[in-house]
Amino acid sequence: MLQLSVSLDPYTNETEQLIAFLAGEVWPYHGTATLTEANVREQIAQGRYDSNDEKQTFWILNDEGAKIGLLRIFDLGDPTPMFDIRISAKYRGQGSGLQAVKKLVEYVFTNYDDKIRLEGHTRADNHAMRKTFHNAGFVKEAVHRSSWPSEDGELHDSIGYAILREDWIENKTTQINWNDFPY
Numbered sequence: 001m002l003q004l005s006v007s008l009d010p011y012t013n014e015t016e017q018l019i020a021f022l023a024g025e026v027w028p029y030h031g032t033a034t035l036t037e038a039n040v041r042e043q044i045a046q047g048r049y050d051s052n053d054e055k056q057t058f059w060i061l062n063d064e065g066a067k068i069g070l071l072r073i074f075d076l077g078d079p080t081p082m083f084d085i086r087i088s089a090k091y092r093g094q095g096s097g098l099q100a101v102k103k104l105v106e107y108v109f110t111n112y113d114d115k116i117r118l119e120g121h122t123r124a125d126n127h128a129m130r131k132t133f134h135n136a137g138f139v140k141e142a143v144h145r146s147s148w149p150s151e152d153g154e155l156h157d158s159i160g161y162a163i164l165r166e167d168w169i170e171n172k173t174t175q176i177n178w179n180d181f182p183y
Helices: 015-023 037-045 096-111 127-135 165-170
Strands: 007-010 055-061 067-074 082-087 117-123 139-149 155-164
Touching (some): 096 127, 117 127
Parallel strands (some): 082 117
Antiparallel strands (some): 007 055, 067 082, 117 155
């Protein structure tokens, strides 16, 4: 397996690069798999990729400094922020997503003392992301049946994962008791 040294670099008004990245790829496990230049321009105009008190956007860079992905953290005003990650097709399956998620966890828990957990969701059929969550210390917390629409109109199950600050600090994984109610 190719090992990449992944770093996060704050996104700062690089409109054309962001458009090329997002519109130049297919994102099969996102609600809109194919973004157009117009879609991305509209998202940028609406502030989707801005960094402020509520959200931050980072480029994911490999060890040569190439932009291989994008990470967004949002709901930073809440003690339980969420994130979205996109890895360029050329770099998928090489471990860069796992490295980026681990760096994101470290970033959130070392820079935001009030954050008690970090949360993410993916489609049930996105096995690579589910494995990434697991290998990064996240715990499966939820299954939302038929809740994630795809461009073809199909509804997919959504799986929710989270990592707790205390688990990250103690390098442990606290599993959920799914049999806590006697019925």
